[in-house]
Amino acid sequence: MEQTARYFDGETGLRLDxxxxxxxxxxxxxxxxxxxxxxxxxxxxxxxxxxxxxxRSDQLVLTLRADHSYDxxxxxxxxxxxFDAQMIRDITxxxxxxxxRDVAKGTAQKVLTRLxxxxxxxxxxxxxxxxxxxxxxxxxxxxxxxxxxxxxxxxQMERFMGGDEAGTLICSSPAGDAALEKLTDRLTxxxxxxxxxxxxxxxxxxxxxxxxxxxxxxxxxxLIEAAVTPEAVGAVLAHEIAHVxxxxxxxxxxxxxxxxxxxxxxxxxxxxxxxxxxxxxWMLNSSYTREAEAEADLYALTMLDNAGVTTRGFADFxxxxxDIESIMPDLPTYMSSHPETAARADAARDFAATQGATEPLxxxxxxxxxxxxxx
Amino acid sequence: MNATISGEYHGKAGPLFSLYFKTAFLTLITxxxxxxxxxxxxxxxxxxxxxxxxxxxxxxxxxxxxxxxxLFAIVVLAIYLGIVQMALFYFGLNLFTEPRNDIEALAQxxxxxxxxxxxxxxxxxAAYRARRYKTARTRWRGLRFGMDNGAWGxxxxxxxxxxLTLITxxxLLPRQTFWLEKYMTDRMWYGDAKFEQSGRWQSxxxxxxxxxxxxxxxxxxxxxxxxxxxxFLVIGSAFVGYIWLIVGGVYYRIYAxxxxxxxxxxxGAVTFDSGARTGRVVWIVLTGIxxxxxxxxxxVLVMGLVLMASLGLSFGSVASVFGDAGPGDFDPSGGIxxxxxxxxxxxxxxxxxxxxxxxxxxxxxxxxxxSSVVVGNAPHxxxxxxxxxxxxxxxxxxxxxxxxxxxx
Numbered sequence: 181m182e183q184t185a186r187y188f189d190g191e192t193g194l195r196l197d198x199x200x201x202x203x204x205x206x207x208x209x210x211x212x213x214x215x216x217x218x219x220x221x222x223x224x225x226x227x228x229x230x231x232x233x234x235x236r237s238d239q240l241v242l243t244l245r246a247d248h249s250y251d252x253x254x255x256x257x258x259x260x261x262x263f264d265a266q267m268i269r270d271i272t273x274x275x276x277x278x279x280x281r282d283v284a285k286g287t288a289q290k291v292l293t294r295l296x297x298x299x300x301x302x303x304x305x306x307x308x309x310x311x312x313x314x315x316x317x318x319x320x321x322x323x324x325x326x327x328x329x330x331x332x333x334x335x336q337m338e339r340f341m342g343g344d345e346a347g348t349l350i351c352s353s354p355a356g357d358a359a360l361e362k363l364t365d366r367l368t369x370x371x372x373x374x375x376x377x378x379x380x381x382x383x384x385x386x387x388x389x390x391x392x393x394x395x396x397x398x399x400x401x402x403l404i405e406a407a408v409t410p411e412a413v414g415a416v417l418a419h420e421i422a423h424v425x426x427x428x429x430x431x432x433x434x435x436x437x438x439x440x441x442x443x444x445x446x447x448x449x450x451x452x453x454x455x456x457x458x459x460x461x462w463m464l465n466s467s468y469t470r471e472a473e474a475e476a477d478l479y480a481l482t483m484l485d486n487a488g489v490t491t492r493g494f495a496d497f498x499x500x501x502x503d504i505e506s507i508m509p510d511l512p513t514y515m516s517s518h519p520e521t522a523a524r525a526d527a528a529r530d531f532a533a534t535q536g537a538t539e540p541l542x543x544x545x546x547x548x549x550x551x552x553x554x555x
Numbered sequence: 556m557n558a559t560i561s562g563e564y565h566g567k568a569g570p571l572f573s574l575y576f577k578t579a580f581l582t583l584i585t586x587x588x589x590x591x592x593x594x595x596x597x598x599x600x601x602x603x604x605x606x607x608x609x610x611x612x613x614x615x616x617x618x619x620x621x622x623x624x625x626l627f628a629i630v631v632l633a634i635y636l637g638i639v640q641m642a643l644f645y646f647g648l649n650l651f652t653e654p655r656n657d658i659e660a661l662a663q664x665x666x667x668x669x670x671x672x673x674x675x676x677x678x679x680x681a682a683y684r685a686r687r688y689k690t691a692r693t694r695w696r697g698l699r700f701g702m703d704n705g706a707w708g709x710x711x712x713x714x715x716x717x718x719l720t721l722i723t724x725x726x727l728l729p730r731q732t733f734w735l736e737k738y739m740t741d742r743m744w745y746g747d748a749k750f751e752q753s754g755r756w757q758s759x760x761x762x763x764x765x766x767x768x769x770x771x772x773x774x775x776x777x778x779x780x781x782x783x784x785x786x787f788l789v790i791g792s793a794f795v796g797y798i799w800l801i802v803g804g805v806y807y808r809i810y811a812x813x814x815x816x817x818x819x820x821x822x823g824a825v826t827f828d829s830g831a832r833t834g835r836v837v838w839i840v841l842t843g844i845x846x847x848x849x850x851x852x853x854x855v856l857v858m859g860l861v862l863m864a865s866l867g868l869s870f871g872s873v874a875s876v877f878g879d880a881g882p883g884d885f886d887p888s889g890g891i892x893x894x895x896x897x898x899x900x901x902x903x904x905x906x907x908x909x910x911x912x913x914x915x916x917x918x919x920x921x922x923x924x925x926s927s928v929v930v931g932n933a934p935h936x937x938x939x940x941x942x943x944x945x946x947x948x949x950x951x952x953x954x955x956x957x958x959x960x961x962x963x
Contacts, residue, residue: 186610188697193746193939195610195696231613233574233596235566235604241611250944252617252692257941259697261611287619294626301630313638 183264187211190257200262202270209242209271211260228275229255229282240268245282254282306439314434318427323375326430327394333429334380334396341384341400351381351401356553359546363410366541367418370486375424379417383554389416391423393430401554406500410542411493413550415480415528422479428472477524481531490538491528498525557608560930564922566604568914574600575910583902591625591955592618601918602693605925608933616692616950624688624950632677632956639673674957676710681953683709683739690743691945698746701942705742712738725766729759732811745821746939754818762810765803772796805840806833816928822939826931831924839923843916850911854904858897865893 187198198213202225209228211221223244231241244256251257262268272278335346343349364379375395387402397420399413407413423429484491498521542550578593595618602614687702694700716731733756740752776792779785809831816829930936 188610190697191941193696193698193936195937231599231603233599233603234611235570235600236611239611241603241613250946252615252620257697259613259694283619291619291623294623298626298629298633301633305633309638 183262183267185211185263185267186261187213187216188259190259198260200260200267202267202274204274223260225275226277228271228278229280230272230278232279232281238265239263240271242271245277245280249284254284310435310439311431314431317434318431321430323394326427327376327396329433330392330394330396330429331378333392333433334398337390337392337398338382341382341386343382349383351383351554353549353553353555355546355549356381359542359550360553362546363414363417363541363550366487366489367414367421367483370488371483373421373425377421377424381553389420391420391429393424393427393433395424397421397424404551404553406497407493407551408496408500409493410540410547410550411484411490412497413493414489414541415484415491415494415497418480418483419476421483422476423472425479426472426475428476432472477527481528485531485535488537488539489541490532490535492532493541494528495525495532498522498528557933558931560607560933562925562928562930563606563609564604564925565606566601566918566922568918571597571600571918572910572914575913576906579906579909583906588622589618591621594618595621597913598689601921605921607695607930610696613694614692615694616688620950621952621955624952625955626952627949628952628956632953635677636674676714677953678957679710679713680706681951681957684949685951685954686739687945688951695745696936697941698939699942699944700746701744701945702739703742703744705738709735709738728807729763729811730756732756733759733815736811736815740815740819744942745936746942748822748825748936748939751820751823752815752818753820754815758814758818759807759811762807762814763803765806766800767803769796769800769803772799802833802837805836809833809836812924813927822935824932824935828929828931829924829927830929831927835923836920839919840916843912843919846915847908847911850907851904854900854907858900858904861896861900862893865896 183200184197185200187196188194189196194215196213196215198211198216201210201212203210204225207225209223209225211223212219223242227245229243229245231243234241240262242260242262243258246254246256249255262271338346338349341349360379360381364377368377377395377397379397379399381399381401381404384400385402386400387406388400389398389403391397397417399417399420403416404413407416481491481494484494574596578589578596581589582593595614595616598614598616602612605612683706687704687706690700690702713735716727716734720726720728720731733754737752740750743750773793773796776796777789780788780790780792810833813829813831816827819827821827
């Protein structure tokens, strides 16, 4: 088994056509050329490594395993290119570790360290720095900007519900508007509110209400229809006012803006990445609004109590909500942005038991007018 | 040794396609983690297919170091992007609210550019680092190539030249092309031999001739069409001009590549020549696109047939429920099976299209360009000696994280 092969020593660009001999008995590949130091080199067969993923099947590029390397792979810099088909077959057959990729000691630890650092940096950014920055910014953002921003969010919501042009879904009737105003005044009369509240009713069957930045509150028709008493509507409104006062949606939007880019960075590069980012963001948002929700509930109960309104309506409303939820497939708690409705109903009922004398929020005529505001 | 060395490319479509398909599939099922290894393996193939004087190039990068570099880049980018993005958002220049009037709409367009501008230095930084990494992991005859550190110098030069080109409506584009390429070439090494970019930037101007023709065609055609009140002339000249503009852009890039390759010198002695042709590249791109479209049509047809076959089965079963055979023959599993099969075919088609683009377009263009390069005074290369290894802590992590650079 004697052939020639191309040899590069890894130090100079000089090409040597060496004579090659494979000696299975001594387990070495012998290279001979007058220009080699001492004219000969012995490459141990178990240390032979072939380069991977090569385009040419008519040649085999060999090198030797290295114990230490400043390069990325654990291999020597010398290269030997074999062209003879028989020699390639023999080497492939006789060298068991030819395709092995040697990995330096401590690599696993290095990977884990870097992974830990990266995850840590992201976590600190998303869960500590961004929320803190969002909290500060939400407090110093100029109120006009907050209002303008809130209005455009309401418009987006309207479009999402199917209103093509601005204002087409906003309900209004003289008696309904008067009832809504009375309800709002009763609630805010005793508890001061820093924002100019802009409360509107949107014509959609969804049972929902939301607060956008800058005092923009939207009650959806489905919610008013589902309410049995005016106190239930008042309770939801008080809850949304609490969100406005606490600047929850301002804070949330600021934070989402910061984390959106970060999550895209990590997950963005493979199929379905956008969905993964959206999911992750949603989970993130839900997890922090739950605290805000609990706080808003407490604020709402206090507000109702100050106004001399029973919180029983709040409890009733949550009971009807849990009826609706029981029809729907069970959502995991961490995926829903509100604390569990049964627990909220109990809290409101307990609170109602401690209340003194209360007055109805609206009379029957007014409540009927409010319910018919979209007709 | 020969006095001149011609570049050779030995890559084949079949093996590279199957390598791409295999690695893209692994990337998919590992939720993207394998992408570092996938990219490495494809580079190893393409590098090893390239040779001069019978000696193959070698790519020595590893997937592991790319993963480590990516993790490093994530830490830096997390802090930078998180803060920049929220600061921009706070100042009311956010991209998420809807504009209510023209001024707001304009401000938002401005905000998009500012956001891009905040990321642009990073993109340029990443581009230089990625080129440096690729260079440092390339070997020929066992000797490493290399590139000096200089990413930030590249960033501000690229920003300055880009701005100048923008202000002059592209008239100074050759200046930008030349000086940025010179900045990188002058920092490149083969072993201990240094590359140098000589020549003048003005010599790139002839390469812009087709772009100029296209602009003139669109301008004159539109003017004539408007004065003659002929919409056909306006649309026709715009269409032809647009196609011509794209081809003219390709022509410029290839012209600049040839001119600047001829003006490169290694170690003050080794010269280069390049004769890449626009016609060939345009042909490669057109036939490549045709192959991709053809494969898409075939793939969709096959999926349709599979779906029809499975639904036909379902129809048959449904008919049998109402027919004579009785409800015992009803078998809904046919439709489900067909659905699964179509989903598998769909994923396979997406992977195959990526592979076709690599094999039919990218690899053929690389093959053409490599074959068109000739090295002069080659015996001088024997005097070159090895250079020290570049550990490159971040590999091309920034480019990976910012998703630039494509498949190879």
